Amino acid sequence: MSAAASDRPRSLADVTQGAIAEALAVNGLWLDLGAVTLNVRSDSPVLAAQLKIVYGHYPFIDKGDWADAHIRIMQARGLRRWVRPQVVFYCDGRLAFDPFPADSPLPLLEWGANWLVAQRLNDLLLLHAGAVERDGFALLLPAMPGSGKSTLTAALTQRGWRLLSDEFGAYDPEAGVFRAMLKPVALKNASIEVIRDFAPDAVIGPVFPKTRKGRVAHLAANMASVQRRYETARPGAVVLPQWQKGSPTRWEPLAEHVLFPALSFNAFNYNLLGEAGFRAAITLVRQCLGWQLIYSDLDDALATIDAAWPGVVERHAQAEAS
Amino acid sequence: MQRFARVEGILVEPIGHLWAAFSPATGETALLNDESASILEVLEIEPADTAAVCAVLSSDSGIAPDELFALVDGSWQQLTEVGLVRELPVSRNHPQ
Numbered sequence: 001m002s003a004a005a006s007d008r009p010r011s012l013a014d015v016t017q018g019a020i021a022e023a024l025a026v027n028g029l030w031l032d033l034g035a036v037t038l039n040v041r042s043d044s045p046v047l048a049a050q051l052k053i054v055y056g057h058y059p060f061i062d063k064g065d066w067a068d069a070h071i072r073i074m075q076a077r078g079l080r081r082w083v084r085p086q087v088v089f090y091c092d093g094r095l096a097f098d099p100f101p102a103d104s105p106l107p108l109l110e111w112g113a114n115w116l117v118a119q120r121l122n123d124l125l126l127l128h129a130g131a132v133e134r135d136g137f138a139l140l141l142p143a144m145p146g147s148g149k150s151t152l153t154a155a156l157t158q159r160g161w162r163l164l165s166d167e168f169g170a171y172d173p174e175a176g177v178f179r180a181m182l183k184p185v186a187l188k189n190a191s192i193e194v195i196r197d198f199a200p201d202a203v204i205g206p207v208f209p210k211t212r213k214g215r216v217a218h219l220a221a222n223m224a225s226v227q228r229r230y231e232t233a234r235p236g237a238v239v240l241p242q243w244q245k246g247s248p249t250r251w252e253p254l255a256e257h258v259l260f261p262a263l264s265f266n267a268f269n270y271n272l273l274g275e276a277g278f279r280a281a282i283t284l285v286r287q288c289l290g291w292q293l294i295y296s297d298l299d300d301a302l303a304t305i306d307a308a309w310p311g312v313v314e315r316h317a318q319a320e321a322s
Numbered sequence: 323m324q325r326f327a328r329v330e331g332i333l334v335e336p337i338g339h340l341w342a343a344f345s346p347a348t349g350e351t352a353l354l355n356d357e358s359a360s361i362l363e364v365l366e367i368e369p370a371d372t373a374a375v376c377a378v379l380s381s382d383s384g385i386a387p388d389e390l391f392a393l394v395d396g397s398w399q400q401l402t403e404v405g406l407v408r409e410l411p412v413s414r415n416h417p418q
Contacts (some may be wrong), residue, residue: 257338257353264351271349275333278344278351282335 011226013056021048023062030064031055034180034229035124035170036117039067042105043075044087050106054184054205054218057226069116073105091116104208107216110186114167117181118268124179125280126268127169129238131178132161135313137236138178139305140169140288142262148243151191154219155298156305158199163225164233168268173280177232182225184218192217198298235287237312238263239305242294249300251308254290262290289315323373325410326398328365332406348405358397362406369410372398 012020023029028041029051040051072090076099085102088095089112096115100108118126130141130153139161143149150166157163164170164178166185171178184205187195192215195202203220238259254262264270264281271277289312295301333344334354341359344351354362364370364378372395376387379394401407 255338256336257340260337260342261353270351274349275344275346278333278342282337282342285337 010060011057012052012060015060017048017052019060019062020052021045023060024048027062028067028070030061030067031058032061032064032229034164034182036068036121036181037064037066038113038116039064039070040073040109041071042073042087044073044102044105046103047073047105047109050205053203054106054220056203056220057223068120069113071109071112071116073109075102101210104211106205106218107186107208107211110183110218113183117168121170121181122269122272123172123174125171125173125270125273125277127171127263128167128266128268129169129263130166130185131164131169131233132156133164133178133231133233133236134161134309135236136234137313137316138164138169138233139236139309139312140178140238140263141241142169142238142266143167144240144242144262144266147241148191149241150185150187151194151243151298152239152241152293152301154185154187154191154195154202155198155302157185157219157222157225158195158202159302159306162228162231162233163221169263171235171280171284172232173276173283175232176283177234179232180225180229182221182229184220187217187219189214194298195219234316235284236289236316237308238284238288238290240290240292241301242292243296244294245296247294247296249297249304250292250294251304252292252294254292256285256290259288259290260285287316287319323371324398324412325369325371326365326402326407327369327410328362329406329408332362334359334362343404343406345405347408350404352400352404352406357393358401361394361397361401365407 024042028039031038070092073087076086076088086099087102087105088099089097089108128143130149132139141149153166165181168181170181205218207217209215329347331346335342341354343354364375375394376390379390380387
């Protein structure tokens with residue numbers, strides 16, 4: 001699926017902003033996310049700089065041989081260009097969404113790309129979850145409203161966990177593994193400052209103050225995550241996070257009948273996959289250990305996960321041995 | 323009495339205290355309690371009406387068929403809507 005190729009193993013951080021802008025303007029920039037490759041073209045004067053920050057470790061590919069989707073982020077034409085400049089999102093030549101302000105092509109790209117992935121990658125069960133990896137096993141953080149999924153996912157990646165995706169638990173039912181759908185982590189509102197304080201060295205792109213989801217900024221995937229984006233992860237554990245102001249950390253095991261709907265009914269394409277989706281969800285529920293994590297202190301939450309993880313690995317080792 | 327058949331190809335799996343059931347007819351997944359899952363299990367053998375299902379469940383559980391009747395009779399609508407069972411046309415061999 002992901003077959004973009006280049007003769008030049010340089011990253012976006014290695015090349016000039018002008019080279020990225022030129023790629024965007026001519027044949028497009030290929031963004032190889034692991035399980036999916038995007039071709040992005042744009043005439044936006046600011047997108048190159050934004051991509052250089054948050055996709056800095058990704059290979060710079062200006063001549064690829066395949067893309068799962070062709071995206072164009074273009075400046076709106078006509079009077080719009082002068083009165084209230086905007087950018088619009090085209091996919092495979094078709095206008096797909098309402099425009100964004102001209103200085104916000106990155107959130108439009110990220111939002112639109114997520115939508116496209118959710119629409120198109122139906123060989124995978126796309127759980128709506130943050131996904132990270134350690135010791136070869138995936139830890140899933142399903143998205144519930146106000147759960148703090150992105151904050152926790154981002155924090156884990158700053159403490160040695162490999163980012164697979166902030167948005168998609170991309171499970172390959174045939175292979176029985178999770179694949180990386182590696183994009184920057186979208187931090188919203190207060191979580192931007194939370195992660196800045198938590199990991200001052202983290203690379204975070206510009207803050208976009210007025211998106212539909214409030215303030216948004218994007219945490220770049222680190223180099224190790226990008227370099228290992230073709231490495232799969234076996235199903236490990238599911239944690240349903242819930243940030244609760246002032247709460248002590250609570251870590252409670254979850255039964256299968258709680259895990260199943262949390263995974264399947266929250267997936268992007270569960271219904272579309274029919275029987276395959278059902279079987280995949282049952283497999284995951286059988287294989288994964290599950291907990292609910294209620295927390296207010298991020299360090300304590302991470303310490304709790306870290307403390308439980310050896311048990312997860314051990315349990316899978318025992319299962320494989322038997 | 324109206325008879326019901328289990329829809330062909332449905333998948334039923336135990337998950338914790340409940341059961342997950344998938345219907346290829348509707349594409350829907352339902353979470354079932356033990357009682358509904360038991361009804362599907364009875365229908366796996368052959369189509370049945372409420373009384374026949376109650377009789378089987380009664381012999382399994384020791385609960386009197388009369389006590390099970392309302393529960394079984396009240397389950398048909400949901401099981402039908404989700405596509406896990408279907409009503410059979412009334413035949414001369416099984417008059418209502």
